[in-house]
Amino acid sequence: MIDLYYWTTPNGHKIPLFLEETGLPYRIFPVDIGRGDQFEPEFLRISPNNRIPAIVDQAPADGGEPLAVFESGAILSYLADKTGQLLPREPRGRAEVLAWVFWQVGGLGPMAGQNGHFSHSAPEKIPYAIERYRKETARLYGVLDRRLASREFIAGDAYSIADIACYPWIVPHRMHEQDLADFPNVKRWFEAIRARPATARAYARADEVRRSAAQRPG
Template structure:
C-alpha cells in the first residue's frame, strides 16, 4: 500500500496521476500546507524539506520495513520502478524519460511556480519579476512544444513519468499568461492527457480534498507558505 501525503497542487497531482494510471493501491493523507501541517514532526520525518508530496510504501520490493520517499521526481521514479510501468527498461529510452523528468523538476516547475507567485500571490506587483517569469514560462512552453512535434508524448510514442511530471504544471496556463493556441503541439498533447480517464480520476481526488478543507489563502496562510526562513 502506498500512503500518499498530498495536497492538490501541481506537484501533488503528479503522484495521483501515476497512482491512478498504475492501479497501485493507495490512500491519501492530506497535508494542509496553508495551515502549516508540513512543519509537523511526523511529516518532517518523511519529508525533511517540509514540502509535499511524500510517500510511505508499506510493502517495498525488498520485503523490508516501510520506506519513505520525498520529492516528486524521486517519487515518480520510485513508483515506476516498483510497478514496472511508465519508465522504459531500454537504456536509451529510459534516460530520455529521465532527462525530461529532471527538466521538469529543475526548470518547468520552479519557473512556473515563480510565475504563479509574482502574478497571483506576491503582496506587491513587481513588473520586472512578472515579465521575467512570464517570459521564461513562454520559453519553456516553446521548448516543450518543439519537443512534442512529431511525438505523441514527451519521450516518444509512450506515455511516461515525464508527461505526468509536466502536465500538472501546464494546467494553469491561463494564469501563467499563456495561450495554448500559440503552442499547437503542446496543445494536442495537453488535450490528450486531459482526456485520459486516469487523469480525470486523479483531479477528482483533488476536488474531493478541496471540498473537505478550507483552501482560502488568507494573510496567515501567506505567512506560512511564503514567509519561511532558516529558523522555520
C-alpha cells in the same frame, strides 16, 4: 499500499496521476499547506524539506520496513521502478524519460511557480520579476512545443512519467498568462492527457481533498 502525503498543487497532482494510471493501491493523507501541516513533526520525519508530495511504501520490494520517499521526481521514478510501468527499462529510453522529468523539476515547475507567485501572490507587484518569469515560462512552453512536434508524448510514442511530471504544470496555463493556441503541439498533447480516464480520477480525488479540507474545523 502506498501512503500518499498530498496537497492539491501541481507537484502534488503528479503522484495521483501515476497511481491512478497504474492501479497501484493508495490512500491519501492530506497535508494542508495553507494551515501549515507541512511543518508538523510527523510529516517532517517523512519529508525533511517540508514539501509535498511524499510517500510511504508499506510494502517495498526488499520486504523490509516501510520506505519513505520525498521529492516528486524521485517518487515518480521509484514508483515506476516498483511497478515496471511508465519508465522504460532499456537504458536509452530510460535516460530520455528521466531527462525530461528533470527538465520539469528543474525548469518548468520552478519558473512557472515563480511566474504565478509574482503575478498573483506577492505582496508587492514587481514588474521586472513578473515579466522575467512570464517570458521564461513562455520559453519553456516553446521547448516543450518543439519537442512534441514529432512525437505523441514527450519521450516518444508511449505515455510516461515525463508526461505525468509536466501535465499538472500546464493545467494552470491561463494563470501563467500562456495561451495554448500559441503552442499547438502542447495543446494537442494537453488535451489528450486531460481525456485519459486516470487523469479524471486523479483530479476528482483532488476535489475530494479540497472539500474535506473546507469542512475541517478552525
